[in-house]
Amino acid sequence: MPTILIVDDEEDIRELIAVNLMREEDYKLIEAVTGLEALHFARSSKPDLIILDLMLPEMDGLTVYRNLREDPRTKTIPVIMLTARGRLEEKITGLELGADDYLSKPFSPKELMLRVRNLLRRTNPLQGSSVVEIGPFSLDKSALKLHLDGSSIELTATEFKLLLLMIESPGITQERGDLLKRVWGYNDLIQTRTLDTHIKRLREKLGNHGNSIETVRGVGYRFQEA
Numbered sequence: 001m002p003t004i005l006i007v008d009d010e011e012d013i014r015e016l017i018a019v020n021l022m023r024e025e026d027y028k029l030i031e032a033v034t035g036l037e038a039l040h041f042a043r044s045s046k047p048d049l050i051i052l053d054l055m056l057p058e059m060d061g062l063t064v065y066r067n068l069r070e071d072p073r074t075k076t077i078p079v080i081m082l083t084a085r086g087r088l089e090e091k092i093t094g095l096e097l098g099a100d101d102y103l104s105k106p107f108s109p110k111e112l113m114l115r116v117r118n119l120l121r122r123t124n125p126l127q128g129s130s131v132v133e134i135g136p137f138s139l140d141k142s143a144l145k146l147h148l149d150g151s152s153i154e155l156t157a158t159e160f161k162l163l164l165l166m167i168e169s170p171g172i173t174q175e176r177g178d179l180l181k182r183v184w185g186y187n188d189l190i191q192t193r194t195l196d197t198h199i200k201r202l203r204e205k206l207g208n209h210g211n212s213i214e215t216v217r218g219v220g221y222r223f224q225e226a
Contacts, residue, residue, distance in 0.1 A: 002120055003028040003045060007038040007064070008053040008082065013105075017051060020109040021116065035059025039067055042074045049120055051112075053082045054090050062090070065097055078119050078157055082107070095197040100158045101184060102194075118185035119158075132167060135225045136209065139164055148209060158183065159202050166213065166223035175220040 004027050008014050014031050021027050030045055032038040035056040042050060050068070054061030061081065068074040081094045081102040094102055101115050132139045138147040144160045146153045155163070162183050166174055180195055199221060203210030214224050 001026055001028050002048040003030065004116070005030045005032060005038065005041055005045065005047040005050045007032045007035075007050065007056065007061070009033050009056055010053075013053070013082075016109060017112065020113055024113045025117070033057075035061065035064040038064050042068055042077065043071065046073065047077060049116065050077055050079045051082065051116075052079050054094070055084060062093060062097070065094065065099065069098060075154070076156065080112075080115055080119065092193065092197070095194060096201070098156055098159075098201060100156060114185055132164065134167055134170060137167060137212075139167065148206065153205055155202075155205065159198060159205070162198055163202060163213075163223075166221065170223050170225055173216045173219055173222040177220075179220060 002025075004021060006014050006017050006029060008017070014033075018029050018031070021029060030041050030047060032041050033056075036058045038050070038052065038056070039059075041047070052061050052064060056064065059067075065079060065081070068077065068079065078100040081090075081099045082105055083090045083094070083102055084105055100119055103112055103115065130140060130142045132141065136149045139145070139160070140147070141164065144155070144157055146155050146160065146163065162179065165179065165182060176195060184194060199213060199215075203213055206212065212223055212225060214222050216222055
């Protein structure tokens, strides 16, 4: 039974999320009202996913997220951020920090449930051969771990899935819409910076091997072994 931490200071929003989650699946739910409560429950309960509002008392959501990622106990927990409609800078900052997904308020409960299911599915062990190796890259699908030049590289579950999809088809261009659909479950017509932001962070983490992910202008991205 996956555990989900809902963090929002608005009781009606927490109730809306909780009712829809329980209607869809058998989840264990934990609720937090403040940023400090969120950190406490995240560290003590180690949930499988966190739904995090950015406008919180005591400590704002972006600061909570930074603390989660700096703590070894919580750094790999996937996070869906909730932002007020029109606060574009918050969304961009959240994605640049490495958030797995975001939704703007007011949101469709059905859309949130889709994002939750897709994100939990991405963080489960992947099927098939356990290890994929190409050049200096070694991806352990059962542990969601990347080893590059013999060193372990810390990736989020979303970054791992994105890299794996490209590495499993080297030299083949992956269209933006296809990547958005297979990694995030988005409709291929959606306009979002999610993909570009995750590619940017992935390249940074790959260091000198970041240029193995090539941009195919106007189409998408491909992995090209150096």
